[in-house]
Amino acid sequence: MPLQEIEIPLGIRTPNTDGIVGEAMVLNMGPQHPSTHGVLRIELHTDGEVVFEAIPHLGYLHRCFEKICEGLPYNQIVPYTDRLDYLASMNMNLGYVLAVEKLMNIEVGERVQRLRVVMAELNRIASHLVALGTFGLDIGATTPFLYCFRDREKILDLFEKACGARLLYNYIWIGGLARDVDENWINECIEFLDYFEPKIKEYNDLLSFNKIFIERTANIGVLPPEVAIAYGCTGPTLRASGVKWDLRKDEPYSGYEKYDFNICVGEGEKGTIGDCWDRYWVRVLEMVESVKIVRQALDNIPQEDISAKIPKNFNKMPVGDVYFRTETPRGEIGFYIMSDGTKTPYRIKVRSPAFCNLSVLPVLARDQLIADLVAIVGSIDIVLGEVDR
Amino acid sequence: MAEMRTALGMPITHQTKTSKNPIIQWILDVWEGFYTVLVGMGVTWRHFFRKPFTVQYPHEKLNIPKQARQRVHVDIDLCGGCLQCDKICPAGIIKIVTAKPVAGEDLGVRPNGKRRALHIAEFTIDHSKCLYCGLCETVCNDDAIYMIPDFQYTTRSLEQLVVNYSRYSPEERDRVVAAAAAEKAAKQASKPAVPQTKVSDPQPNIPSPSVDSDVFNEKCPGPDGEFK
Amino acid sequence: MSQFNPLEAFNLPIVYWQIIWAGIIVAFVTVFALFAVYLERKISAYAQDRMGPMETGGWQGWAQTIADALKLLLKEDIIPELADRRLFKLAPYIVFAGSLGVMAVIPFGVNLIGTDLNIGLYFILALSSTVVIGILMAGWASNNKWALYGAMRSAAQMVSYEIPIGLSLMLPVLLTGSLSMIDITNAQKSGILADGYFWNWYIFRVPPFTLIAFILYFWASLAETNRTPFDIPEAESELVSGYHTEYTGIRFAMFFLAEYANMFIVAAIASVVFLGGPLAPAPWLNWIPGPIWMLLKSLVLVFIQMWLRWTLPRVRVDQLMHICWKIFLPLALVNFIVIATLVVLWQK
Ligand code: SF4
Ligand code: SF4
Numbered sequence: 001m002p003l004q005e006i007e008i009p010l011g012i013r014t015p016n017t018d019g020i021v022g023e024a025m026v027l028n029m030g031p032q033h034p035s036t037h038g039v040l041r042i043e044l045h046t047d048g049e050v051v052f053e054a055i056p057h058l059g060y061l062h063r064c065f066e067k068i069c070e071g072l073p074y075n076q077i078v079p080y081t082d083r084l085d086y087l088a089s090m091n092m093n094l095g096y097v098l099a100v101e102k103l104m105n106i107e108v109g110e111r112v113q114r115l116r117v118v119m120a121e122l123n124r125i126a127s128h129l130v131a132l133g134t135f136g137l138d139i140g141a142t143t144p145f146l147y148c149f150r151d152r153e154k155i156l157d158l159f160e161k162a163c164g165a166r167l168l169y170n171y172i173w174i175g176g177l178a179r180d181v182d183e184n185w186i187n188e189c190i191e192f193l194d195y196f197e198p199k200i201k202e203y204n205d206l207l208s209f210n211k212i213f214i215e216r217t218a219n220i221g222v223l224p225p226e227v228a229i230a231y232g233c234t235g236p237t238l239r240a241s242g243v244k245w246d247l248r249k250d251e252p253y254s255g256y257e258k259y260d261f262n263i264c265v266g267e268g269e270k271g272t273i274g275d276c277w278d279r280y281w282v283r284v285l286e287m288v289e290s291v292k293i294v295r296q297a298l299d300n301i302p303q304e305d306i307s308a309k310i311p312k313n314f315n316k317m318p319v320g321d322v323y324f325r326t327e328t329p330r331g332e333i334g335f336y337i338m339s340d341g342t343k344t345p346y347r348i349k350v351r352s353p354a355f356c357n358l359s360v361l362p363v364l365a366r367d368q369l370i371a372d373l374v375a376i377v378g379s380i381d382i383v384l385g386e387v388d389r
Numbered sequence: 390m391a392e393m394r395t396a397l398g399m400p401i402t403h404q405t406k407t408s409k410n411p412i413i414q415w416i417l418d419v420w421e422g423f424y425t426v427l428v429g430m431g432v433t434w435r436h437f438f439r440k441p442f443t444v445q446y447p448h449e450k451l452n453i454p455k456q457a458r459q460r461v462h463v464d465i466d467l468c469g470g471c472l473q474c475d476k477i478c479p480a481g482i483i484k485i486v487t488a489k490p491v492a493g494e495d496l497g498v499r500p501n502g503k504r505r506a507l508h509i510a511e512f513t514i515d516h517s518k519c520l521y522c523g524l525c526e527t528v529c530n531d532d533a534i535y536m537i538p539d540f541q542y543t544t545r546s547l548e549q550l551v552v553n554y555s556r557y558s559p560e561e562r563d564r565v566v567a568a569a570a571a572e573k574a575a576k577q578a579s580k581p582a583v584p585q586t587k588v589s590d591p592q593p594n595i596p597s598p599s600v601d602s603d604v605f606n607e608k609c610p611g612p613d614g615e616f617k
Numbered sequence: 618m619s620q621f622n623p624l625e626a627f628n629l630p631i632v633y634w635q636i637i638w639a640g641i642i643v644a645f646v647t648v649f650a651l652f653a654v655y656l657e658r659k660i661s662a663y664a665q666d667r668m669g670p671m672e673t674g675g676w677q678g679w680a681q682t683i684a685d686a687l688k689l690l691l692k693e694d695i696i697p698e699l700a701d702r703r704l705f706k707l708a709p710y711i712v713f714a715g716s717l718g719v720m721a722v723i724p725f726g727v728n729l730i731g732t733d734l735n736i737g738l739y740f741i742l743a744l745s746s747t748v749v750i751g752i753l754m755a756g757w758a759s760n761n762k763w764a765l766y767g768a769m770r771s772a773a774q775m776v777s778y779e780i781p782i783g784l785s786l787m788l789p790v791l792l793t794g795s796l797s798m799i800d801i802t803n804a805q806k807s808g809i810l811a812d813g814y815f816w817n818w819y820i821f822r823v824p825p826f827t828l829i830a831f832i833l834y835f836w837a838s839l840a841e842t843n844r845t846p847f848d849i850p851e852a853e854s855e856l857v858s859g860y861h862t863e864y865t866g867i868r869f870a871m872f873f874l875a876e877y878a879n880m881f882i883v884a885a886i887a888s889v890v891f892l893g894g895p896l897a898p899a900p901w902l903n904w905i906p907g908p909i910w911m912l913l914k915s916l917v918l919v920f921i922q923m924w925l926r927w928t929l930p931r932v933r934v935d936q937l938m939h940i941c942w943k944i945f946l947p948l949a950l951v952n953f954i955v956i957a958t959l960v961v962l963w964q965k
Binding site: 025027033034035049136139140141142143146147150206207210212213215216369370371372374 | 665666846848852857927928929930931933
């Protein structure tokens, strides 16, 4: 479906049933609502329980990331990228660092590449765990949330041992890594993977295949692939609609081409392709794939100096601009960097996946029940830190 | 794919079971609902008897690895006053004032064997603005500034988080800075010399908006609504 | 012990006895609510690999709910400016009175009952329907859109679920031939098999129909008490807090109290009607007094309610209706017709 044909909601429609013209109730969901995942505000136009229009309002968490970057040297921006998507900071670090490395023409060694993949994939698992847990919470199941956080905690412990921080890592640096990991850490990581794999079945027993959960999510918020592509959705939101598009496979970076893993797409097993259950299930499957990637990356990891390529200063930057995109847990993050040769970038623009995914909400939410709207917002898994930047 | 599905506890067939007959389908649906509820109850039942994952925080603490980045700490005796940490700090929260010793004054040796070349007249860190990025730690050649796993430093006001690590009191600070400035002025009077006192800009990295205050005042209506 | 009759023992006029009993019930409900909230926290904690309250009061944080109740009593009582003040203030009392009144006809022992109405079960059904009026008032008077949604959902839900509840409760009534709670209890003492054993309870009397009726009643009662998976009137991830969004302090505490009292009441009704109430499961256990059996059976059911809550997601509002009208109601009707036929044949 070309973009023009998709009906984009404009203005307020009034419900008109059987000739009776009613008045729409405008309901303000958020920014302090329990299930808007942060400080999203959605303006709902409702007719009873039916939402016939949902308009997201953003900006409550705007922190001028792009402007701050213009005043900072390249290496000092890395801690700020942590704050974009704070549930997947490693992936944010990686995206930015790879963009700068492309600008500076730095090739990092095998160990650095592998460790970066390990960290990014572990963080993908952690981020998907939060997504699953909070999605369950939106549907009303409290317990899976705690189980997900219990396992995420173990990943955070691993991160803390590797780089000292639990949430905002500043671990992946331009040209290398902040700290190296030792043999002990690698063993602990493999131990965690062995512990984690059977746990996925537990989530499935408790939530994924629960009849009530399936009833609540299957056939709800169906996102056809054309609409997903037209709105620029990426990540699990796009893949759940059956589009096989994953930058790790399609435009491999940081050595992803060497690993054997599948792109998980929604197959409409419980309902229609692209419904909430598919978006949820794609995340479950991706966690399994991530475990596979981490295992391969940790296998026979070579020894080398991880800080050999870290540039000493950024006084002589090449002039020009680069765009680099990577696959984060929420989709495709792109960093566009314009350099004027000084040690601070001239301009940085972030193409944020959650922002683009959120833009499809008005289409998905049209003529749904309020309870379904909560499920839809939960299933597209937004992080407001990244939406608002 | 099929193996993975069974490993994840998912039936291989797409729909669990379907039937054309609506009554049989109804029975299957009800049964599936009832059965999956029982499966879920089984999962939580097993957890009733499991050891809790959480710990009772103030009585029992988890092991924090020693490399954890919970707070910046300065070992002021080791610091040589090179200002590297100040320059790298993305938040611009480190304020260092150094002063050259006057002629004939010997500041002694630092614990790491190096000579102390400068007074560290002030070394203030505003902990409330720290990003915990650890960049300051990596640039310090003397290991004087580093991150420690101490996370319990809540205070009642934000001002209390602005900590001066220097051994100099404000009066001493003013004295050494003035002395260094006086000597510099004296030297400059005799011959032009290299600058000797460095006073770091408290926030060197965040560009302040270049607003010309006079221009700003001109356009700004005064308290009585008139342009000044 | 189970033959103990307080009226004869103290030789009191019936009015005094009823006043005393009312006092006992109010005290009991309050204590039970405190205990149930504590239990709920502990159950949720252990289901989720946590510990729950551990600090207040020392051992296992037993005083936590007492401290919370005190906190609620001391809180400022806020009434929204645009609320309908009179309705807003009245609503919690109606909800609370509705649930408390039911306690009058619940037998704690064979003779330990507030008043043995000959229409006991009918009285329970009638009185518990008044709760919905209080909830509607609360939602409307708050002048809050979320609260209004919660109230509307609640009204639809409670009215619908009264039908499967009523139909399931009719089976024991048919088998006994009386609506009195005492009669229903006593009828479970003896049956076809040996007297005084648990197989005479109505849940096992006509397998599988009475068992299905019990399960239906239990599930429908979850909807009646707004518990997960049917807690849509106060679904906190959708409606913030439902009909009591705007309530604070003691008024909120009354809603809370009523909710936990309701949990106990539906469990108590189920145990009287299906599980023999104060009867011991075997004659050699008769030395344990009836009230203890009654409490034990109700607490087990309350535990299952909580267990379900911490396991299941929440259904959607239309699915709730679907479950009621297309699953519970047909099953309850079939059950009812079969048992009614059996009873008629038996009597012939
Ligand atoms: S940790 Fe980062 S933000 Fe904090 S003082 Fe060091 S360099 Fe500055
Ligand atoms: S980098 Fe180290 S030695 Fe230099 S000023 Fe900072 S703390 Fe002192």
